[in-house]
Amino acid sequence: MISTPKLSFLVLLLSVICHSFPTFADxxxxxxxxxxxxxxxxxxxxxxxxxxxxxxxxxxxxxxxxxxxxxxxxxxxxxxxxxxxxxxxxxxxxxxxxxxxxxxxxxxxxxxxxxxxxxxxxxGQAGLFVLPGNPKHLTTVAEVARRPDIKIATLPSLTTYQGNALKQGVKPEQIIVVPDVQAGAAAVIGGRVDAFVVGQFTIPDPQQKGLEVVVDEQSPVYxxxxxxxxxxxxxxxxxxxxxxxxxxxxxxxxxxxxxxxxxxxxxxxxxxxxxxxxxxxxxxx
Missing domain, CATH: 3.40.190.10 (Periplasmic binding protein-like II)
Known part of the structure; x- marks a missing residue:
C-alpha cells in the first residue's frame, strides 16, 4: 500500500507530465x-x-x-x-x-x-537615390569606396545597406546615418550627401520627390x-x-x-x- 505523501507526490508528477504533452501534440x-x-x-x-x-x-x-x-x-x-x-x-x-x-x-x-x-x-537590391541626372555618375556602392569625396546616407542597421557599404570598403567618415527614409531623401536634396543608399523600392515614385534611383546590380538581394x-x-x-x-x-x-x-x-x-x-x-x- 502506498502512503499518502508518496501518493500525493505521484499524482503531482503525473499531473505535470500530462500537462506537458499538449505543447507538442497541439x-x-x-x-x-x-x-x-x-x-x-x-x-x-x-x-x-x-x-x-x-x-x-x-x-x-x-x-x-x-x-x-x-x-x-x-x-x-x-x-x-x-x-x-x-x-x-x-x-x-x-x-x-x-x-x-x-x-x-x-x-x-x-x-x-x-x-x-x-x-x-x-x-530589393541596394538603390542609390541621387539628384536627377545623377550628377556624380554613381553606379554601385563599391564605387563609393573608390571615391573618398563621395558621401552617402544610410539607415542605422548594420545588417543591411550600411553594413554592406562598410564591407565594400566605404569609410565610416563617408557615411551619414539618418533616422528614417524622409531624412535620407532630405539629405540628398539638401546637398549634405551625394546619395541615400537603401532598398531600391523604398521611395515610391522618387521623381515626384526630386530624386532618381540607380540600382546597384552588384549588391545582394535583401x-x-x-x-x-x-x-x-x-x-x-x-x-x-x-x-x-x-x-x-x-x-x-x-x-x-x-x-x-x-x-x-x-x-x-x-x-x-x-x-x-x-x-x-x-x-x-
Whole structure:
C-alpha cells in the first residue's frame, strides 16, 4: 500500500507530465485561441504607402491589404493594428504584446536565431537615390569606396545597406546615418550627401520627390517579411501557405497599382524566386 505523501507526490508528477504533452501534440494552440477570440493584434511600423494608421486607428496600405487577405484565407479577422517604432517591434513580440509583427522586417541571420520569418513580401537590391541626372555618375556602392569625396546616407542597421557599404570598403567618415527614409531623401536634396543608399523600392515614385534611383546590380538581394515567435511555427507555416499563393497569384501587382506604387513588375519578379526566409538567409528556419 502506498502512503499518502508518496501518493500525493505521484499524482503531482503525473499531473505535470500530462500537462506537458499538449505543447507538442497541439502546435496550433495559439492559432486556435485567435480564432476563438475573433481578434488578432498585429504590430506594424509607419511606412506609407505600404503601411500606415489613420487618426481613427484604421490600418491601410499595400502591405496591410496583403496581410489581411492572407488572414482571411486562414479564416481569421482583419488585423487590429498596434503602431510601434521599428526598434520596438521584436521586443514587443517577445513580450507577448501582440500576435505577430506585420511590418516588413529585414530578414537577418541574427534575428533568425530568436524569431521566425514569413515568406518575404518585399525584396530589393541596394538603390542609390541621387539628384536627377545623377550628377556624380554613381553606379554601385563599391564605387563609393573608390571615391573618398563621395558621401552617402544610410539607415542605422548594420545588417543591411550600411553594413554592406562598410564591407565594400566605404569609410565610416563617408557615411551619414539618418533616422528614417524622409531624412535620407532630405539629405540628398539638401546637398549634405551625394546619395541615400537603401532598398531600391523604398521611395515610391522618387521623381515626384526630386530624386532618381540607380540600382546597384552588384549588391545582394535583401528581403523582408512578417515575424512570429519561435513557438508559433504552425501559425507561421499556415500564414506562409496563404502568402505564397497571393504573391504567385499577382496580388503584388494589383496592390501596387491600387496604391500608386511604381515598379510592381520588378518587385513581383524578385519575390517569385523566394518561397521562404531561408531562400534569403540559409540559416533561417
Amino acid at each position: 502546435e496550433d494552440v495559439h492559432l486556435d485561441s485567435i480564432r476563438k477570440a475573433g481578434k488578432i493584434k498585429v504590430a506594424i511600423g509607419s511606412a506609407p504607402p505600404y503601411s500606415m494608421v489613420s487618426p481613427t486607428g484604421e490600418a491601410t496600405g499595400a502591405s496591410i491589404d496583403l496581410l489581411n487577405r492572407a488572414l482571411k484565407g486562414m479564416g481569421l479577422p482583419a488585423l487590429s493594428p498596434v503602431l510601434l517604432a521599428w526598434d520596438a517591434l521584436i521586443p514587443g513580440l517577445q513580450a507577448q504584446q501582440f500576435d505577430f509583427v506585420g511590418a516588413a522586417v529585414n530578414i537577418t541571420a541574427e534575428q533568425c536565431k530568436v524569431v521566425l520569418y514569413s515568406t518575404p513580401y518585399y525584396a 528581403a523582408s517579411g512578417t515575424v512570429f515567435r519561435k513557438e508559433d511555427k504552425a501559425f507561421r507555416d499556415e500564414f506562409n501557405k496563404q502568402l505564397n499563393s497571393l504573391i504567385k497569384g499577382g496580388a503584388i501587382q494589383e496592390l501596387y497599382q491600387k496604391y500608386g506604387i511604381a515598379n510592381a513588375e520588378a518587385q513581383a519578379k524578385l519575390l517569385t524566386k523566394l518561397n521562404k526566409a531561408s531562400d534569403v538567409v540559409p540559416s533561417c528556419e
